[in-house]
Amino acid sequence: MSALLDAQHVCKTFTRGGVFSSRRIHAVCDVSFRIEAEKPEIFTIIGESGSGKTTLARIILNIEQPTSGALLFDGIDLAMVRSSADRMVFMHKVQPIFQNPFEAFNPLKQLDRYLFMTRRRFLAAGDHADIDIAVDDALRRVGLSLKEVRYRYPHELSGGQLQRVAIARALLSNPRLIVADEPVSMVDASLRMSIVNLFKALRDDLGISIVYVTHDLATAYYISDRIIVMQKGIVVESGEARAVLNAPQHPYSRQLRAAVLLPEVAAAAPSATLSP
Amino acid sequence: MLAILRDLLRYNLEFRIGIVLVGFVLVLSMLSGFSPYPPQDVYVVPPDVPPSLSYWLGTTSRGQDVFWQLTFAIRNTLLFGCTVALISRALALVIGLLSGYKGGWIDRVLMSINDTFIVIPLLPVLVLFYFVMRDSMSWLMLALIMACLGWAYDARLIRSVAMSLKTREFTQSSVFSGMSTREILVQEHLPYVMPIVFSTTMNNMIWSIGLEVTLAVLGFTDINTPTIGGMIYWANQHTAMVAGVWWWIAFPTIAVVITFIGLFLLAVSMNEYIDPRSRLSRIGPVTS
Amino acid sequence: MTSAANSMGATQSDSAGPILSVGNLRAYFRTNHFGIHRTVRAVDGISFDVGRGEIYGLAGESSSGKTTLVRTIAGAIKPPLEVVGGTAEFSFLPGYDGLYRAPAAEVARIRWRHLSYIMQGSMNVLNPVRRLRKSFVDFARPHMAGTERKFERAVIDHLARVNLDASVLAAYPHELSGGMRQRVTIALATICRPDFIIADEPTTALDVIVQKDVLGMIRGIQREIGSSVLFVTHDMGVHAHLTDRLGIMYAGRLIEEATTAEIFRAPLHPYTRHLIASLPRIGNDAPRKGLEGTPPNLADPPPGCRFHPRCPLAMEVCSRSVPTMIGTAPGHRVACFAVNGSEEP
Numbered sequence: 001m002s003a004l005l006d007a008q009h010v011c012k013t014f015t016r017g018g019v020f021s022s023r024r025i026h027a028v029c030d031v032s033f034r035i036e037a038e039k040p041e042i043f044t045i046i047g048e049s050g051s052g053k054t055t056l057a058r059i060i061l062n063i064e065q066p067t068s069g070a071l072l073f074d075g076i077d078l079a080m081v082r083s084s085a086d087r088m089v090f091m092h093k094v095q096p097i098f099q100n101p102f103e104a105f106n107p108l109k110q111l112d113r114y115l116f117m118t119r120r121r122f123l124a125a126g127d128h129a130d131i132d133i134a135v136d137d138a139l140r141r142v143g144l145s146l147k148e149v150r151y152r153y154p155h156e157l158s159g160g161q162l163q164r165v166a167i168a169r170a171l172l173s174n175p176r177l178i179v180a181d182e183p184v185s186m187v188d189a190s191l192r193m194s195i196v197n198l199f200k201a202l203r204d205d206l207g208i209s210i211v212y213v214t215h216d217l218a219t220a221y222y223i224s225d226r227i228i229v230m231q232k233g234i235v236v237e238s239g240e241a242r243a244v245l246n247a248p249q250h251p252y253s254r255q256l257r258a259a260v261l262l263p264e265v266a267a268a269a270p271s272a273t274l275s276p
Numbered sequence: 277m278l279a280i281l282r283d284l285l286r287y288n289l290e291f292r293i294g295i296v297l298v299g300f301v302l303v304l305s306m307l308s309g310f311s312p313y314p315p316q317d318v319y320v321v322p323p324d325v326p327p328s329l330s331y332w333l334g335t336t337s338r339g340q341d342v343f344w345q346l347t348f349a350i351r352n353t354l355l356f357g358c359t360v361a362l363i364s365r366a367l368a369l370v371i372g373l374l375s376g377y378k379g380g381w382i383d384r385v386l387m388s389i390n391d392t393f394i395v396i397p398l399l400p401v402l403v404l405f406y407f408v409m410r411d412s413m414s415w416l417m418l419a420l421i422m423a424c425l426g427w428a429y430d431a432r433l434i435r436s437v438a439m440s441l442k443t444r445e446f447t448q449s450s451v452f453s454g455m456s457t458r459e460i461l462v463q464e465h466l467p468y469v470m471p472i473v474f475s476t477t478m479n480n481m482i483w484s485i486g487l488e489v490t491l492a493v494l495g496f497t498d499i500n501t502p503t504i505g506g507m508i509y510w511a512n513q514h515t516a517m518v519a520g521v522w523w524w525i526a527f528p529t530i531a532v533v534i535t536f537i538g539l540f541l542l543a544v545s546m547n548e549y550i551d552p553r554s555r556l557s558r559i560g561p562v563t564s
Numbered sequence: 565m566t567s568a569a570n571s572m573g574a575t576q577s578d579s580a581g582p583i584l585s586v587g588n589l590r591a592y593f594r595t596n597h598f599g600i601h602r603t604v605r606a607v608d609g610i611s612f613d614v615g616r617g618e619i620y621g622l623a624g625e626s627s628s629g630k631t632t633l634v635r636t637i638a639g640a641i642k643p644p645l646e647v648v649g650g651t652a653e654f655s656f657l658p659g660y661d662g663l664y665r666a667p668a669a670e671v672a673r674i675r676w677r678h679l680s681y682i683m684q685g686s687m688n689v690l691n692p693v694r695r696l697r698k699s700f701v702d703f704a705r706p707h708m709a710g711t712e713r714k715f716e717r718a719v720i721d722h723l724a725r726v727n728l729d730a731s732v733l734a735a736y737p738h739e740l741s742g743g744m745r746q747r748v749t750i751a752l753a754t755i756c757r758p759d760f761i762i763a764d765e766p767t768t769a770l771d772v773i774v775q776k777d778v779l780g781m782i783r784g785i786q787r788e789i790g791s792s793v794l795f796v797t798h799d800m801g802v803h804a805h806l807t808d809r810l811g812i813m814y815a816g817r818l819i820e821e822a823t824t825a826e827i828f829r830a831p832l833h834p835y836t837r838h839l840i841a842s843l844p845r846i847g848n849d850a851p852r853k854g855l856e857g858t859p860p861n862l863a864d865p866p867p868g869c870r871f872h873p874r875c876p877l878a879m880e881v882c883s884r885s886v887p888t889m890i891g892t893a894p895g896h897r898v899a900c901f902a903v904n905g906s907e908e909p
Contacts, residue, residue: 283599
């Protein structure tokens with residue numbers, strides 16, 4: 001089986017400071033995992049702030065380079081992807097979804113611009129009608145339509161809608177992998193599930209693998225296939241998602257699991273929940 | 277564009293005053309086309325006549341009508357200021373945006389050059405150029421030299437805006453939408469940089485005109501083409517203040533002050549309009 | 565540590581009257597840029613009471629108006645925000661409709677001694693260029709009598725309650741971690757034993773593990789001092805864990821209010837029901853759905869009940885009239901025609 005994404009002992013170290021005194025921050029230490037090409041899955045990276053999960057996501061997206069180790073996408077080492085032509089080929093297959101839906105698009109520009117641009121740059125040129133249909137299709141898949149989004153500015157839509165437009169944009173290049181960095185943490189709780197359900201649909205209907213980076217164990221439980229837990233740059237636990245989250249082994253994973261606040265109050269007297 | 281102007285005219289007092297002042301100065305400069313006397317000629321009218329009905333702003337000790345001289349002077353001065361401003365803005369934009377967005381060695385090289393230019397003392401260098409070039413120092417030459425000296429400070433400003441824009445997520449969205457560096461800089465980042473460009477354009481014009489007046493008063497420019505500074509230079513040569521020919525100095529000064537105030541007001545009001553924050557509060561559904 | 569009176573604080577305590585009484589409060593943003601008028605009805609007719617010694621939670625999502633509500637209650641009103649009507653009266657500041665109407669001297673008197681705040685960004689409270697000791701002196705010293713030594717002693721004792729060592733007093737804010745800073749903020753807010761604490765998303769920016777600690781500390785101190793807390797957050801898990809009573813806000817209005825247990829056990833308003841049902845839980849991967857539609861634009865809200873465009877139970881009357889909060893059971897109020905019946909008020 002060939003690997004869609006193959007991380008081999010990836011490390012990333014940042015150096016802060018000047019010539020005479022510098023600190024080295026080991027953001028990511030020796031991370032290895034494989035996502036197979038034949039079987040699309042939702043691969044979740046769990047961690048808190050400072051765990052290195054965002055740095056790892058950026059490395060997968062080729063925005064940062066690993067200090068050591070290698071990251072192979074579809075068999076190609078990302079360190080070889082340097083020229084703009086190579087990058088275009090890479091971005092055709094790997095697309096990001098960012099945390100802040102309000103920042104994902106330029107507030108001064110209309111939204112549909114990005115959608116048309118993505119379609120035009122990555123796929124064979126078509127005439128206006130073809131492109132319109134393609135964009136409309138992508139938007140319908142996420143529960144919107146071109147009519148609703150056309151000529152709109154970002155601030156006219158809610159966080160949930162914006163994130164859906166961002167997903168539609170990512171879909172327009174027909175990617176094989178989507179890297180979503182905390183995609184629902186800034187979306188209202190009532191709208192969150194529709195986006196999370198969307199990820200499931202992308203995996204099941206379109207065969208797109210998703211790297212889902214988050215700190216929220218509940219949504220991770222809901223949609224992940226496999227999961228790795230990161231603490232200070234190191235993978236402390238990995239495995240099948242439900243198994244890991246139902247019965248974590250590592251002390252840190254246990255701590256995380258225990259700290260999750262369940263959205264339910266014990267049916268007994270209210271004072272039952274009052275003990276700190 | 278017209279809607280913008282209409283909005284500004286309707287709601288912004290500074291803009292109205294600025295437009296009036298600058299309009300007045302522009303009209304004055306356009307009147308130069310109607311001058312009955314060629315600008316370089318001297319002793320075409322009786323000298324030292326105070327402002328009167330036949331000579332509205334009086335005449336100079338060189339026998340020139342102050343009014344018509346002023347039209348040429350203000351036209352040349354404005355042209356000069358515009359040229360310097362445009363060329364230096366273009367330089368500052370290109371260097372600032374590229375440097376801020378690309379980072380790395382491009383940034384370091386460009387900023388080293390930039391810092392060198394900031395430190396150069398302007399007046400001595402300009403005087404030096406004048407002495408080296410003498411008669412071949414035309415106005416265009418001077419404008420080019422000043423443009424090359426005037427971009428450095430603002431390039432750094434633009435660079436810092438570009439650097440902060442680079443970290444914003446929509447830049448990454450643009451990259452992953454397949455946009456090239458040039459497209460991102462022009463289409464995504466430029467609107468954020470425009471307020472700086474605008475206010476620095478006005479600043480730059482004021483600076484260059486001021487410098488030109490200084491140089492001309494000192495005699496370090498081509499003083500035969502009439503400019504505001506040139507008029508003041510000649511007035512000093514003929515000791516106009518002592519001789520009581522106050523109108524020779526007063527009116528060019530008033531004209532240039534009106535120009536400065538008008539430009540400043542325009543800059544301030546357009547800035548408020550273009551500023552992304554106020555733009556955002558104007559877009560979108562309206563209730564009233 | 566829990567006193568008998570406080571464990572009964574789950575229901576409204578009218579024994580001494582509520583400590584905060586909000587009556588039909590309306591606060592709008594009015595902007596006028598280049599001739600474009602915009603009125604955002606951020607808080608549009610809100611009424612509720614907070615009793616003594618209880619933790620009242622305010623839940624709501626983006627554009628629910630809860631942040632504006634809290635700012636109004638705290639008196640932090642600046643144009644373009646203005647209070648258009650209603651009251652937000654504190655029992656310790658009688659005679660004024662709200663903090664926003666009181667003179668500065670009165671506000672300064674009650675601030676920190678009777679009313680304090682725990683805010684989201686601890687750096688909003690702590691001066692980054694002053695050591696923490698100075699922050700304590702700035703905020704609390706004016707309200708506490710006694711010598712410097714006694715004050716310092718009191719501060720150190722108080723810090724121990726939030727598991728902080730005396731050494732943090734000599735530190736600058738940036739030298740501490742986010743969790744520690746937030747604990748300092750809690751200590752600052754509670755050292756004068758205020759009657760009322762406004763907590764605005766105090767744990768949202770914190771990691772999950774730290775959050776649980778900090779919430780425990782807030783509750784511990786609250787029980788000990790007996791303050792009332794108005795706890796604002798969008799995180800329903802936090803509400804379930806901490807609050808006694810819960811008010812749900814939607815689009816500038818309060819739509820349901822009950823004890824926290826009741827809200828999670830048997831919510832009545834369609835929005836609340838959908839919200840509770842859609843929350844994911846570990847150990848349960850049954851399919852869940854998000855809510856259809858989007859929150860309304862407060863500059864141009866839908867007429868009548870603001871939830872009606874997205875409501876599965878919407879009736880004709882919902883688009884015409886605004887439902888009022890009616891008590892369905894003791895301590896449980898709902899504003900919904902489908903629940904209360906459609907007689908118009």
